[in-house]
Amino acid sequence: MNxxxxxxxxxxxxxxxxxLQDLFISAGKVAAVGNAPAGFVADKIIDATGLVVAPGxxxxxxxxxxxxxxxxxxxxxxxxxxxxxxxxxxxxxxxxDPPLDEPGLVEMLKHRAxxxxxxxxxxxxxxxxxxxxxxxxxxxxxxxxxxVAFSQADAPLTDTRVLMRAMxxxxxxxxxxxxxxxxxxxxxxxxxxxxxxxxxxxLPAIPACAEAIALTTMLQLARETGVRLHICRISSEAGVxxxxxxxxxxxxxxxxxxxxxxxxxxxxxxxxxxxxHLVPPLRSLRDRAALRAGLLDGTIDAICSDHTPVxxxxxxxxxxxxxxxxxxxxxxxxxxxKWAGQDKYALADALAKVTLQPAQIMDxxxxxxxxxxxxxxxxxxxxxxxxxxxxxLKSQGKNTPFIGMELQGKASFTLVDGQLVYGVF
Amino acid sequence: MNNPQLNKHGELQHLLSTxxxxxxxxxxxxxxxxxxxxxxxxxxxxxxPLLHGKSVFNLxxxxxxxxRTTFEIAAKRLSADVVNLxxxxxxxxxxxTLLDTVDNLCAMHADMFVVRHAQSGAAHLxxxxxxxxxxxxxxxxxxxxxxxxxxxxxxxxxxYKKEFHNLRVAIVGDILHSRVARSQIxxxxxxxxxxxxxxxxxxxxxxxxxxxxVHVYHDMLQGLRDVDVVMMLRLQHERMQGAxxxxxxxxxxxxxxxxxxxxxxxxxxIVMHPGPMNRGVEIDSSVADGTHSVIxxxxxxxxxxxxxxxxMLAEK
Numbered sequence: 068m069n070x071x072x073x074x075x076x077x078x079x080x081x082x083x084x085x086x087l088q089d090l091f092i093s094a095g096k097v098a099a100v101g102n103a104p105a106g107f108v109a110d111k112i113i114d115a116t117g118l119v120v121a122p123g124x125x126x127x128x129x130x131x132x133x134x135x136x137x138x139x140x141x142x143x144x145x146x147x148x149x150x151x152x153x154x155x156x157x158x159x160x161x162x163x164d165p166p167l168d169e170p171g172l173v174e175m176l177k178h179r180a181x182x183x184x185x186x187x188x189x190x191x192x193x194x195x196x197x198x199x200x201x202x203x204x205x206x207x208x209x210x211x212x213x214x215v216a217f218s219q220a221d222a223p224l225t226d227t228r229v230l231m232r233a234m235x236x237x238x239x240x241x242x243x244x245x246x247x248x249x250x251x252x253x254x255x256x257x258x259x260x261x262x263x264x265x266x267x268x269x270l271p272a273i274p275a276c277a278e279a280i281a282l283t284t285m286l287q288l289a290r291e292t293g294v295r296l297h298i299c300r301i302s303s304e305a306g307v308x309x310x311x312x313x314x315x316x317x318x319x320x321x322x323x324x325x326x327x328x329x330x331x332x333x334x335x336x337x338x339x340x341x342x343x344h345l346v347p348p349l350r351s352l353r354d355r356a357a358l359r360a361g362l363l364d365g366t367i368d369a370i371c372s373d374h375t376p377v378x379x380x381x382x383x384x385x386x387x388x389x390x391x392x393x394x395x396x397x398x399x400x401x402x403x404x405k406w407a408g409q410d411k412y413a414l415a416d417a418l419a420k421v422t423l424q425p426a427q428i429m430d431x432x433x434x435x436x437x438x439x440x441x442x443x444x445x446x447x448x449x450x451x452x453x454x455x456x457x458x459x460l461k462s463q464g465k466n467t468p469f470i471g472m473e474l475q476g477k478a479s480f481t482l483v484d485g486q487l488v489y490g491v492f
Numbered sequence: 493m494n495n496p497q498l499n500k501h502g503e504l505q506h507l508l509s510t511x512x513x514x515x516x517x518x519x520x521x522x523x524x525x526x527x528x529x530x531x532x533x534x535x536x537x538x539x540x541p542l543l544h545g546k547s548v549f550n551l552x553x554x555x556x557x558x559x560r561t562t563f564e565i566a567a568k569r570l571s572a573d574v575v576n577l578x579x580x581x582x583x584x585x586x587x588x589t590l591l592d593t594v595d596n597l598c599a600m601h602a603d604m605f606v607v608r609h610a611q612s613g614a615a616h617l618x619x620x621x622x623x624x625x626x627x628x629x630x631x632x633x634x635x636x637x638x639x640x641x642x643x644x645x646x647x648x649x650x651x652y653k654k655e656f657h658n659l660r661v662a663i664v665g666d667i668l669h670s671r672v673a674r675s676q677i678x679x680x681x682x683x684x685x686x687x688x689x690x691x692x693x694x695x696x697x698x699x700x701x702x703x704x705x706v707h708v709y710h711d712m713l714q715g716l717r718d719v720d721v722v723m724m725l726r727l728q729h730e731r732m733q734g735a736x737x738x739x740x741x742x743x744x745x746x747x748x749x750x751x752x753x754x755x756x757x758x759x760x761x762i763v764m765h766p767g768p769m770n771r772g773v774e775i776d777s778s779v780a781d782g783t784h785s786v787i788x789x790x791x792x793x794x795x796x797x798x799x800x801x802x803x804m805l806a807e808k
Binding site (some may be wrong): 338385 | 511591611612613614615618621633637671673698699700703704
């Protein structure tokens with residue numbers, strides 16, 4: 068089928084395009100940008116007047132909750148949410164039940180996702196069996212089954228010897244290791260940033276140095292082992308500074324931040340809003356400013372949704388007992404647009420943080436609209452306001468600090484492989 | 493952000509924390525407390541009908557004898573029907589959630605909940621959940637707040653010192669884990685105490701504590717100099733040794749209140765303690781039982797202050 072997306076503002080960070088240009092899709096691939104290829108006859112035309120035509124979003128962290136937590140969310144509900152959010156590719160962390168530590172589980176998840184025929188799902192395999200931090204998983208087998216990287220999700224890996232071995236083994240095969248830095252002793256039973264708000268509310272706290280200490284260890288081991296290291300969910304000023312210096316020193320290193328942390332701080336907890344119980348904790352305004360500076364100067368490569376749907380009962384508890392996490396697939400795009408607007412960051416550069424750059428972190432040839440590339444496209448209305456409320460969210464998780472707020476920007480059409488997976492012609 | 497304790501007219505809807513309560517409301521509670529103290533002391537009348545026909549549920553998810561008893565006596569003196577529930581030993585161990593428990597009790601027509609819970613924010617959660625005609629009093633949530641304790645402390649200070657605006661007050665001990673200390677600090681600063689000090693080793697102080705408007709001292713000898721009020725905190729047994737403190741003996745030597753240390757404070761300084769005391773750990777017996785101590789009057793005022801809060805809420 069031939070599709071023409073016409074009259075839109077086409078933004079392709081990789082090819083440095085930000086102009087009113089038409090996009091031509093043929094047989095699931097980008098056939099041309101600008102002028103129609105010879106003999107192109109459109110079967111369908113999407114009028115994108117007033118809309119932005121961009122590569123489909125790529126999310127580095129979306130918990131789909133399968134297998135094991137189907138009462139929180141199912142693949143069906145979350146894949147609907149992903150494409151409604153303009154996301155065409157996502158990586159899912161291994162903290163399912165059981166964790167993604169066996170090739171069979173990974174194949175099953177890939178298969179289930181493929182049948183749904185929506186966004187592309189790339190599992191991140193467990194770095195250690197059961198995420199217990201003791202024994203290495205069969206990384207090569209898991210990679211063959213479809214894992215794009217290896218991670219501990221939020222499970223601790225306290226034994227530095229195991230961590231070093233895991234990095235050595237991963238680097239043997241050229242696999243990348245994704246880690247969220249947090250010292251597990253300093254963060255034990257903590258639920259909020261160790262600052263003014265936790266002090267006021269009497270919440271068990273996690274100091275910012277818990278991140279810096281773990282990060283220092285990870286960076287040193289990455290230097291030692293030569294592994295491709297990706298730092299997940301950076302949250303503190305000290306953490307950003309460490310990543311910046313390591314990059315300047317030439318270490319092969321990438322880094323992401325959650326969209327929540329770009330916008331929120333400990334202050335948003337207010338009077339114990341359990342929707343703000345997140346991992347890592349929302350930190351100070353100063354930390355948030357450092358995260359934004361890190362995005363601007365390229366220290367932080369990507370923004371992810373850190374999508375974590377939680378059932379409502381699990382949030383209707385005192386703050387510390389409430390389950391951590393926020394739904395995010397449908398909020399990623401508007402939150403990136405909001406940040407770009409606030410920091411006066413060029414839209415193309417902002418979109419690169421959720422398209423091209425996460426694709427590079429995942430080692431995928433995606434996140435761009437070059438001729439011949441798979442036609443994974445997000446056509447969005449950058450102006451439309453919508454209210455974040457239960458009925459507006461397709462995700463089974465309705466838990467977000469942004470509930471009740473108005474956000475600007477929403478996907479109108481989402482295409483994967485040139486197939487319309489969200490929106491109506 | 494809406495203050496969840498006040499209704500749309502700015503009146504007290506729930507008592508959850510001393511933080512964010514306007515000074516006039518705090519003073520109103522203290523004035524009412526005075527009238528209840530007088531009633532109890534001066535007349536034959538032990539009961540007033542202000543809460544007649546109302547049901548007060550003491551909802552204690554954490555063990556407490558003293559606080560629960562004072563709330564119970566206060567409610568009974570106001571002629572309320574009182575139901576005591578020690579949830580620690582029933583529903584929650586059967587898997588019922590906090591809000592399910594509350595819903596069930598609301599169905600039994602509760603008018604007021606007095607809540608103690610081990611988690612910070614539990615009383616806020618319940619207050620957000622209940623119908624507008626139901627009132628919640630926080631009787632201690634985690635490390636967060638214990639407002640009626642702080643209010644009875646304020647009443648005690650006013651009783652002995654008359655004014656707040658010329659006082660220097662020191663709070664000594666485990667500030668980090670203390671809901672009492674947090675509530676005291678907010679109440680003192682709101683009522684206009686110009687200098688509130690906290691005295692503790694660094695392991696027992698929370699981050700950025702100075703942002704609460706207090707001066708931080710690690711040396712008790714400096715911190716007690718010329719203060720009018722010394723508020724001691726209880727040291728929990730599990731903190732007495734381990735990573736927070738090496739031993740109860742060393743703690744007593746450096747942070748225990750003795751006659752010698754108290755001599756650094758003003759000659760007419762008063763000594764307070766929320767109880768129960770660890771004699772020889774945070775306070776020497778000779779100080780606890782000495783002439784500066786107002787620890788027993790605190791307990792007496794505790795009933796009146798809870799009557800004041802309950803009667804105020806019942807009017808709304």
